[in-house]
Structures are given as C-alpha cells and as structure tokens.
C-alpha cells in the first residue's frame with residue numbers, strides 16, 4: 269500500500285497546484301473535527317491529504333464591496349469573537365459560540381462545517397439565514413460562486429468536486445437596523461449536536477413600528493438547513509409585539525412539522541420547539557440594545 | 564514521513580504515519596503519556612493539549628498539522644521540579660480522584676488562564692465544558708482553577724481547614740489514606756469486616772470471587 273501524501277499549501281497558487289493533483293481518493297483537511305475520526309477507519313486510505321490549515325489568508329473576515337466575506341478556515345472561536353461578525357452577522361457569532369466545546373471551537377472551521385454537510389451543522393443554519401454564497405476554487409484555478417443551497421445538498425452530500433475547495437462565504441452584512449439571533453436545542457448544553465436550531469434575522473422599521481424584513485432558517489430537522497419562507501412572509505409588516513412572538517413560535521413548529529411529518533407531533537417536542545422559538549425571539553430584543561422601540 | 568515537532572520547548576524529529584494523530588505521536592513516539600486517550604471522538608477532553616496558545620483535542624488533529632507550532636502538554640507544566648500553580652491547587656482542593664481527566668483539565672484550564680488570568684466561574688465552566696470527569700463532580704476542579712487565579716473560592720467551596728492542609732495530611736498519613744480508600748478500617752487498621760466484605764482488600768477493589776455454588 270502506498271502511503272498517503274500530505275500537501276500543506278501556504279498560498280492560493282500552492283492550493284490550486286495541490287488540487288490539480290487530487291483524485292477521488294483525495295481528502296481536504298481543515299480543523300479535523302469531523303475528518304480525523306473518519307480517517308481512523310477509512311473505507312480507503314486517501315492517496316493525498318491537502319491540509320488547508322497553512323492557508324492563513326483563508327481564515328480572514330473582511331468587508332469588501334458591500335459584502336462580508338468569511339474565510340473558510342475561520343474557526344468557530346474566531347467567528348464567535350470577531351468584531352465584524354458580531355456587528356454584521358450576530359447570528360453566526362452566536363451559532364459559533366454554541367458549537368461543541370472550547371476545544372472543538374478552537375479547531376473546527378466554518379468551511380469544514382459546510383463541506384461536511386451534516387443536517388445539524390450550526391454554522392450552515394446561520395449562513396442560510398444570512399443568505400450566503402459559497403466561493404470555491406478548483407484544480408484548474410477556476411473560481412465559482414454558488415448559493416449555499418446549491419452546495420450543501422443533504423446529509424453528507426455536497427456538490428463539491430474532489431478537486432474543489434471552499435475559499436470563503438459572502439453575504440450582505442447586517443446593519444444597525446437589523447437584529448439577529450441563534451438558538452438550538454441539544455441533549456445537553458455542552459458538546460452536543462443540535463436536535464433543532466433556528467437562526468433569525470429581522471429588520472425593524474422604527475418609524476412605521478413594524479418588521480420590514482424577516483429571515484428564518486431552521487436546522488437539524490430536515491435533510492439540511494432551510495428557510496421557512498411562509499413564516500417569513502407572515503412576519504413582515506407586523507409589530508414586534510407578543511402576538512408576533514406567538515405567531516413566530518407557532519410558525520416555527522408548523523415549519524418543523526412540515527419538514528418531518530409526524531416526528532414533531534409529540535407534545536414534548538412541540539413544547540421544546542416553542543421554547544426554542546421564544547428563546548431566539550427574546551434574543552432579538554437584546555441583540556441591538558442601542559436601538560429603542562422593541563417591545 | 565519525517566516530522567519536526569516542538570513540544571514543551573523541545574524540538575523532536577520523529578518518523579510517523581502521515582495520518583497519525585497528534586495524540587498518537589505524543590504518546591507512542593515521544594513517550595509523553597501524560598496526555599490521555601478517552602473517547603477518541605472529541606467528546607471527553609482527556610487528550611487536550613495546547614497548540615499555539617489554544618486548547619485542542621489531540622485526538623482530532625493530525626500530527627502533520629502541528630508542525631511549526633508550539634505544543635504544550637501536561638509534562639510541560641511543572642518547571643524546575645516545581646508544580647505549576649494549577650497543579651498545586653488541584654492537589655490542595657482535592658480536584659483529582661482517579662486522575663484520568665486531570666491532564667486534560669489542567670491543559671484546558673491553563674489555556675484559559677493564559678488568555679484570561681482572572682476568569683469568572685462561568686468562564687471556567689465554559690472553558691472546561693469539553694472535559695468530562697466521572698469522579699469529582701467538577702466543583703473542586705472549578706474551585707482549584709479559581710484559586711490558581713488568585714481568587715476567593717467561596718462560596719463554591721467552604722474549606723474546613725486551610726486548603727493544602729487536607730492534602731498534606733492525606734499524603735503524609737498512610738493510615739488515613741488507606742482508610743479513605745476503604746482498604747483498612749481507620750480504628751483497627753484491619754481490612755473492614757461486615758457481611759459484604761469478608762474477603763479483604765482485593766474484594767474492596769472490585770475483584771470478586773466466584774459466587775458460592777459456582778463451578
């Protein structure tokens with residue numbers, strides 16, 4: 269058996285050169301929090317491992333031409349604390365803060381989260397609410413920009429080719445008029461994957477006293493994170509009051525039930541989903557403390 | 564493949580499989596067996612080491628990924644034969660029972676204090692959330708980390724005597740230790756009697772003989 273070769277590109281050119289050598293047996297490696305377990309009992313020993321962690325530039329977060337760019341190699345710890353993420357993508361910072369444990373957050377990357385395509389990937393739920401696109405490069409040096417939905421297809425399934433790496437995610441930054449939140453239910457607080465997660469982005473028009481925009485992404489229940497568009501449409505134009513909060517919670521439950529018919533009909537699960545929705549909703553009030561008029 | 568790793572300030576050259584985990588190389592090749600393997604899936608934290616100032620699970624990282632980085636393991640905590648203050652406080656506060664989780668706990672706590680020298684109790688609990696302990700119930704561990712950062716540990720732990728006295732007594736008095744472990748009775752110094760324990764110390768440690776009437 270030939271030994272696995274390891275390449276650790278340090279620049280984009282080196283990455284493209286490494287990807288050019290890739291075969292279907294090649295694996296890309298980032299934080300290793302999903303892949304290393306798999307490598308211990310591989311179906312087939314990889315011929316080539318491309319270790320992406322040498323690409324310091326790919327962990328950058330930056331605002332450029334009206335878009336917030338999140339490098340694929342940014343770790344959850346970095347996303348949790350990054351000032352641009354907290355200001356312009358709070359739900360992503362909150363999602364990152366709730367991933368696994370300190371050790372997992374220090375190693376796990378947002379690119380690995382999307383490429384691994386688990387239905388309970390918290391970063392993906394947040395990126396879905398943020399309307400992110402995925403920017404990739406392949407072994408021919410060709411860059412592609414696709415919507416997240418076109419890349420993350422279902423549990424463990426992506427459209428990524430074996431010689432294609434995620435470089436970054438990009439989305440319009442949330443501004444001061446937006447509020448956003450992320451909440452999840454797991455079996456316990458720490459080191460537990462989500463059973464249900466919700467990422468929420470709203471814009472509150474203080475003059476009119478109503479919500480002028482609403483985006484709701486649900487994770488861990490269906491095949492992959494999805495937007496609850498019916499619910500979103502219902503929220504727009506409503507006041508930010510208790511009645512809307514109730515409508516939001518009921519709408520989340522309805523969307524969850526529609527995605528996995530039967531499973532959420534159990535009363536305790538319903539209660540849990542309602543509680544989660546209220547947690548996320550109540551977080552909105554805290555998410556822009558300088559802005560008044562949120563009741 | 565040939566790897567050059569810097570562990571606890573010392574540079575090592577080792578020959579390792581390309582897919583070897585950092586944990587494997589530390590334990591099997593460098594003989595640094597202080598770092599433990601528990602779950603091998605990132606859940607328990609027994610394998611925690613510090614890489615470039617951050618706590619990571621060494622069972623989730625390949626050794627090749629640690630090239631050119633500063634790796635700190637539990638063996639690197641004590642300096643010149645003196646325990647690190649964290650280790651000292653773990654002893655004083657009785658934060659070690661079976662000890663299997665201890666190296667990982669120490670490394671998570673060390674990484675925390677490197678970045679946040681005066682952590683709140685909540686900070687400590689978050690930093691240690693990826694480290695499981697099946698013995699202590701965590702309170703003594705959290706108190707030890709607080710104490711190591713020079714903070715008052717009350718009301719988390721009300722010590723009946725000065726911390727340290729307990730530990731000093733326990734280690735200097737073998738009878739107390741033996742009694743505490745249930746191997747002998749404090750008063751008589753003999754293996755404890757009674758209906759459930761007629762067989763002496765080996766039975767106390769869980770090696771039960773075959774039930775009567777068997778074979």
Ligand SMILES: Cc1cc2nc3c(=O)[nH]c(=O)nc-3n(C[C@H](O)[C@H](O)[C@H](O)COP(=O)(O)OP(=O)(O)OC[C@H]3O[C@@H](n4cnc5c(N)ncnc54)[C@H](O)[C@@H]3O)c2cc1C
Pocket residue numbers: 295296297298299300301302303304320340341366367368369372375376377378379380381382383384386388389390391428432433434435459460461462604605606
């Ligand atoms: C104990 C534990 C708890 C966890 N808790 C959570 C949790 O709460 N929420 C959550 O969402 N996840 C959780 N995870 C899963 C995991 O940490 C995340 O999915 C993480 O984001 C994976 O990133 P990574 O960098 O470690 O990926 P790796 O393990 O390095 O790679 C994962 C996959 O992605 C591919 N890949 C990585 N980077 C790229 C790239 N840039 N381009 C193309 N392909 C790439 C790899 O080839 C591999 O197939 C947990 C894992 C563990 C072990």
Ligand code: FES
Pocket residue numbers: 599600601602603604605606607608609610611620621622623
């Ligand atoms: S052995 Fe690494 S986390 Fe359990």
Ligand code: FES
Pocket residue numbers: 658659660661662663664665695696697698699
């Ligand atoms: S002391 Fe035994 S596991 Fe923590």
